[in-house]
Amino acid sequence: MSQIFPNLPRDWRCEKLKHVADYRVxxxxxxxxxxxxxxxxxxxxxxxxxxFITPELPLMAATATKGEIERFSLLAGDVVITxxxxxxxxxxxxxYIQESAPxxxxxYHLAMLRGREQKLDGSFLFRCFQxxxxxxxxxxxxxxxxxxxxxxxxxxxxxxxxxxxxxxRRIAAYLDRETRQIDSLVASKVELLLLLEEKRASLISHAxxxxxxxxxxxxxxxxxxxxxxxxxxxxxxxxxxxSITSGQVDPRSDAFRHWTLIAPNHIESETGRIIxxxxxxxxxxxxxxxxxxxxxxxxxxxxxxxxxVCLAPCDCLCSADMYPMRTSAELLxxxxxxxxxxxxxxxxxxxxxxxxxxxxxxxxxLAPCPLPIPPIAEQTxxxxxxxxxxxxxxxxxxxxQTSINLLREKRSSLISAAVTGAMSVPE
Numbered sequence: 001m002s003q004i005f006p007n008l009p010r011d012w013r014c015e016k017l018k019h020v021a022d023y024r025v026x027x028x029x030x031x032x033x034x035x036x037x038x039x040x041x042x043x044x045x046x047x048x049x050x051x052f053i054t055p056e057l058p059l060m061a062a063t064a065t066k067g068e069i070e071r072f073s074l075l076a077g078d079v080v081i082t083x084x085x086x087x088x089x090x091x092x093x094x095x096y097i098q099e100s101a102p103x104x105x106x107x108y109h110l111a112m113l114r115g116r117e118q119k120l121d122g123s124f125l126f127r128c129f130q131x132x133x134x135x136x137x138x139x140x141x142x143x144x145x146x147x148x149x150x151x152x153x154x155x156x157x158x159x160x161x162x163x164x165x166x167x168x169r170r171i172a173a174y175l176d177r178e179t180r181q182i183d184s185l186v187a188s189k190v191e192l193l194l195l196l197e198e199k200r201a202s203l204i205s206h207a208x209x210x211x212x213x214x215x216x217x218x219x220x221x222x223x224x225x226x227x228x229x230x231x232x233x234x235x236x237x238x239x240x241x242x243s244i245t246s247g248q249v250d251p252r253s254d255a256f257r258h259w260t261l262i263a264p265n266h267i268e269s270e271t272g273r274i275i276x277x278x279x280x281x282x283x284x285x286x287x288x289x290x291x292x293x294x295x296x297x298x299x300x301x302x303x304x305x306x307x308x309v310c311l312a313p314c315d316c317l318c319s320a321d322m323y324p325m326r327t328s329a330e331l332l333x334x335x336x337x338x339x340x341x342x343x344x345x346x347x348x349x350x351x352x353x354x355x356x357x358x359x360x361x362x363x364x365x366l367a368p369c370p371l372p373i374p375p376i377a378e379q380t381x382x383x384x385x386x387x388x389x390x391x392x393x394x395x396x397x398x399x400x401q402t403s404i405n406l407l408r409e410k411r412s413s414l415i416s417a418a419v420t421g422a423m424s425v426p427e
Contacts, residue, residue, distance in 0.1 A: 004133070005161045009421045012163045018156030020120040023113045025083055025152055026072045026106040028064050036063035041107040047080050047095040051126075055101035064105055072106040077122035079113040080106055081129055081138075084149040091148055092138040094129035096122065111155055121165060123172035124419065128160055131416040161420050171418050174425045182411045189404050193397055200393040201270065204386045205342040208335065209372060212385055221372070225348040229372045238369040241331040245324040248288030251280035251317060261285055262292075263319040264300040267308040271390065272341055274310055280317055289317040290324045295333055297325035299340055301361040304349040309340045323363075330373060334383035339371070 005014055017023065030041065040059040050057070053074070064072070074080070078097040085091055097104075106112045115122050128134050141154035163171070210218070211230045218228040221235060229235075249256050261280040268275045280289065292298055292312045300308035302321045311333060318324055327333050339345055348369070353359040374382065417423040 004137070004159045005420055007422070008161055009163065011167075012161055012421050014159055015162045016156060017113070017158045017160055020160065020162060021113050021115045021125065023111055023155050024071060024106075025111045025155075026108055028062070028068050028072055028105055029108050030060060030062055032061075032063040036065055037069055037103075038062075039064045039069060039103045039105040040101070041105055042074060042080060042095075042097075042110070043107040044082060044109045046107075047082055047110060048090065048093055050095055052096050052098045053080070053104075054099045055104060059104070060107075062105075062107075069103075069105060072112065073102070074100055074104045074106055074112060075114070076100045077115070079115075079122055079126045079129065080110050081113065081155075082109065083111045083155075084109040084147065085142075086147055088139050088142050088144075088148045091142045091150060092129055092135045094126050096126040111150070111152075113155075118165060120160075120162065121168040121172060123176075124163075124168035125160075127172055127175050127415055128419050130412070131419050132412065133416060133420060134158065134160065163421065167425075170427065171425050175415055175418055178414055179411055182407050182414075186404055186407050189400050189407075193400055196393055196396055196400075197270065200389060201341075201343060203389050204338050205344060207382050207386055207389075208339040208342050209344050211374060211378060212382060221370070223370055225351075226344050226370070226372065230374070232375070234373045235370045236330075236373050237367065238371055239367040241328045241371060241373065242336070242366075243326045243328075244363055244366070245290050245292070245326065247290075248320065249291050249317065251285035251287075251289045256289070256291075256317060257281040260314060260316040261289060261318070262298055262310070262312070262316055262322070264302060264306075264308050264321060267298075267300065267310050269306040269308055270341065271394075272310045272337060274313060277313075285317075288320060290320065290322070292316050292318050292324040293326075297323075297327070297333055297336055297340065299323045299325060299361075303359050304346065304353050304361050305359070307341055307346055309337060311337050323361075323366075330376065331371070332376065332379040332383060334387075335374070335379035336371075338383060338386040 028041065039062055041062045042053055043060055046053060046057065046059065074097045076097055076099055080095050080097065082090060082093045113125060115125050137158050138150055138154060142148040142150055209226060209229060217231040219231040221227060221229045251257060251261060257280050259280055260277045261283055266274055266276050294312050294314050296312045298310050298312055298318045300306065300322050327336055349361045352365050353361055418425055
């Protein structure tokens with residue numbers, strides 16, 4: 001056991017979990033049965049997504065037998081870990097029971113751990129399972145191919161670094177303070193990311209509906225979802241300036257099986273960025289697809305609130321759940337791309353799509369839809385400015401995301417160093 005943690009402080013020792021804690025694997029399912037006692041379940045998703053559990057959380061209402069309640073009631077100081085998962089690296093994700101209640105019970109696919117008095121403090125045990133070197137013992141032991149599960153014995157055989165009890169509590173308190181500060185910084189940066197995305201959307205929407213000149217004379221468009229537009233712009237029905245491809249090709253044929261096939265899942269919502277490409281053959285495509293030429297617009301007609309639209313990066317195919325759009329000479333594809341991403345058009349199609357059972361944009365709805373048409377030179381300038389705005393936003397987002405990743409790495413390293421004795425925790 002000492003090989004796992006070879007450089008522990010002198011007053012620390014290595015112990016298997018079964019020698020310092022009690023553990024049980026829950027069999028309490030989500031189904032309510034007549035004659036059983038009402039309980040609130042701490043379920044898999046509660047554990048996976050939350051570090052701390054309290055009775056105030058919106059936990060699932062269920063039922064359990066008196067025997068199950070006796071065996072699997074959760075007490076303050078308990079630790080619960082994920083026992084089964086579809087991915088090996090989701091094994092042994094922990095949560096800590098900060099406060100309990102008489103009806104709080106551990107649910108299925110989870111194991112509950114309870115440190116023995118005078119041997120192991122629950123708050124320290126929780127942090128141990130956040131340390132990579134400790135969790136990796138259980139990740140290795142997880143059995144399965146498409147779904148992974150921990151043998152009960154593997155939980156008990158997990159080797160833990162065990163400092164004296166006062167040191168355990170001091171480490172746990174220190175990590176509570178430090179991680180709280182890091183989490184606060186991360187939350188602030190995540191909020192800033194959202195604000196940047198909102199600003200990007202607002203600036204682009206204003207550019208494609210009002211132009212770039214703040215002093216331009218406006219006129220009523222007569223269209224509620226569009227509002228005022230520059231007086232020198234024209235309005236034309238969708239069908240007069242855009243054609244939607246009809247007729248499909250067989251993606252299994254030799255002519256097209258190696259072509260890139262773009263589906264809604266390949267496009268990032270609200271930005272138009274293509275986040276991955278696969279050929280028709282790689283996707284195992286068998287049903288008909290649309291043929292798209294480089295530079296044409298691809299617009300997802302399913303769930304329009306996601307704003308999934310892109311410019312075709314090459315001659316390619318697209319899913320039948322999307323519309324390939326070809327513009328006339330008086331409408332630049334780049335201008336149309338940003339207009340379709342904008343808030344005004346999104347409001348229209350979301351409202352219209354709600355009139356049918358499956359949110360979807362129909363050709364019949366698009367055909368008469370009026371579009372603002374600036375002069376070509378102005379379309380070019382607007383598209384260039386929208387690209388500049390989007391690129392600058394992407395750079396700012398990338399910098400902030402890098403700092404978030406560094407903070408999260410620091411948090412993880414801090415926990416591992418503290419619980420393994422690799423750093424001296426201040427009094």
